[in-house]
Amino acid sequence: GDLLIQICASDPLVVPVAAAALLNRAGDRVHERWRQSGRRGTNVPVGAELAAPRNLLGFIDGIVGPHTAAEQRRDLWLTGPSAVAGGTLAVVRRMELDLPRFAALSVAEQEAVFGRRRASGAPLSGxxxxxxxxxxxxxxxxxxxxxxxxxxxRAHANVVGAGLMLRRSYSIDEPAPGLLFISFQNDLRTFTATLTHMDAADALLDFTTTTATGTFLILPGFDRQRPLGAGLFGVHT
Known part of the structure; x- marks a missing residue:
């Protein structure tokens, strides 16, 4: 697809209504190619003012990321060109999870796959x-x-030699149980270098199959004076 629209709501009934309204407003200019519904579990506290949900494998997902303002300036937000400064880049991947095979492992074996405790999310190193x-x-x-x-x-930024990714993953039920993985970063090499390092030896990949992927430019924020994409398309009110 050429355009990514992500619609989030605390009430799942709101999402299809909002999607229908947006498509209706777009008229014949936009044609929906695909849609993927997902959900995030209950957040678990993981630090000062930080929380993250569990994924379908039972582990806390998204603990590491550019959480401070300094880390976000370094690894998340685009600094240029000026038309997109303040935006970011998104990688979207849909993955099927082999839940039965992973569930057959002992808790200790599952924790060895992730490198973290399943109950608390703490690293195995303490x-x-x-x-x-x-x-x-x-x-x-x-x-x-x-x-x-x-x-x-395998995915550690220092080991890979890349920046941090802001990860927002969603559990999905169809077309098969899995994960809709979305990462945000200001350099796609952050993602590609991490994936290359994971491909070599990451135990988690033995339980995942990627079925779709795409990359998108996420435009900077907007207000009444500067509509979405104003800098890119030269639109002013």
């Missing part, structure tokens, strides 16, 4: 939920506390 994992921590016999192929290690 510390609070929001604290970064100590990737060098080892057991007395020399084994890494966070396994070499754990998701938290």
């Amino acid at each position: 510390g609070a939920v929001a604290s970064g994992p100590d990737l060098g921590a080892k057991t007395p016999d020399g084994r890494y506390l966070v396994p070499a192929n754990a998701h938290v290690r």
